[in-house]
Amino acid sequence: MKLCLVVDDSKVIRKVARRILEELNFEIDEAVDGQDALDACERNLPDVVLLDWNMPVMDGLEFLKALRARDGIEQPVVVFCTTENDMAHIRTAIEAGANEYIMKPFDREIIEAKFSQVGLL
Amino acid sequence: MKTEDFEFLAGMLKERSGLMLTPDKVYLLESRLTPLARKRGLDTLDALVQKLRLSREESLIRDVTEAMTTNESFFFRDNTPFDLFKNHVLPAMEKSRTSQKRLRIWCAAASTGQEPYSLAILLRENWIKWQNWNIEIVGTDICTQVLEKAKAGTYSQFEVQRGLPIQMLIKYFRQEGDQWRISDDIRRMVSFRPFNLLSNFIGMGTFDVIYCRNVLIYFDQPTKKDVLERMRKCLAPDGTVFLGAAETVLGITEAFRPVRGQRGMYVPSDGTAEKLMGLG
Known part of the structure; x- marks a missing residue:
């Protein structure tokens, strides 16, 4: 079973994402901000990270840069999942090493489509 | 919906678009044509069928056909x-x-x-x-x-x-x-x-x-x-x-x-x- 780390400061979003991803046969870990997510990666490196952008303590982009800067680990797939829905944000995220990008609101179909595009399904 | 109304609509759709409508799809007719009936200033689907029968108005027939054909699509569908x-x-x-x-x-x-x-x-x-x-x-x-x-x-x-x-x-x-x-x-x-x-x-x-x-x-x-x-x-x-x-x-x-x-x-x-x- 593949492990997906769901990073979002909203409990509701984490719950919705968890439900969809569990149906798609993922094991789920959760983090509430970028720092929390880095710690989670330290403990148990996920196969994929579903990543919000705007969060307290450390935002999604900072997390992504810190993650991609780490040597010697197998890099997980990172799928942004954010209300930031303009081209500038999308480009920034992809340039920083994100593999896919979901603009909120999302549903099961979008998650499924994006996850299969990056070869996770 | 009355059986003869269903048959009339199904016959018209078959002739117009090849669409085969089986009786278990009555709900589709109702959900898709009721909004069209209202748009046309008609109260009910029955009234729409009446109008179709009497006038055979070309633009109305076309609207009905378009409303009933499925148009769902997405990029790179099925890969x-x-x-x-x-x-x-x-x-x-x-x-x-x-x-x-x-x-x-x-x-x-x-x-x-x-x-x-x-x-x-x-x-x-x-x-x-x-x-x-x-x-x-x-x-x-x-x-x-x-x-x-x-x-x-x-x-x-x-x-x-x-x-x-x-x-x-x-x-x-x-x-x-x-x-x-x-x-x-x-x-x-x-x-x-x-x-x-x-x-x-x-x-x-x-x-x-x-x-x-x-x-x-x-x-x-x-x-x-x-x-x-x-x-x-x-x-x-x-x-x-x-x-x-x-x-x-x-x-x-x-x-x-x-x-x-x-x-x-x-x-x-x-x-x-x-x-x-x-x-x-």
């Missing part, structure tokens, strides 16, 4: 037909059409345009190879309303997230308010026009590839056979037809045969297309 296009059809065409450098593709149920635009994007991804070719992608649909949207090439945030990789969104779309518009380079590669698959194919010319997905399922056997056999006549001998995942030629017509191991892909029975595509 496989596009992978096969990229990895097998295009390389074969590149070799076999190298002197005339001409390629004609027909999306016979183009709906809101995602399928022909997906094909155009795949060609664009390897433009160095194709830029000197005369490539024509024709998108047709029975529903003029969806074709308007197809021509405009604008899609909602929801639509661009179903099937379209983010890299392609960045490359081939620009944002206009809350909509995403496909680039002019891609838009110019596709022409759209209304076309009824029950009508004559003369004048369509010869195509190298035909996508006719998720439309035959609405037709009865004789209509499927008729459409497929007429399609055979406007397909090059080494051409390819893609049908929907739930559709087949088996038991319907001998004009095509399935390409072994490649779901949804069919070639003329007397052709040699598989060899060219490295699938033989």
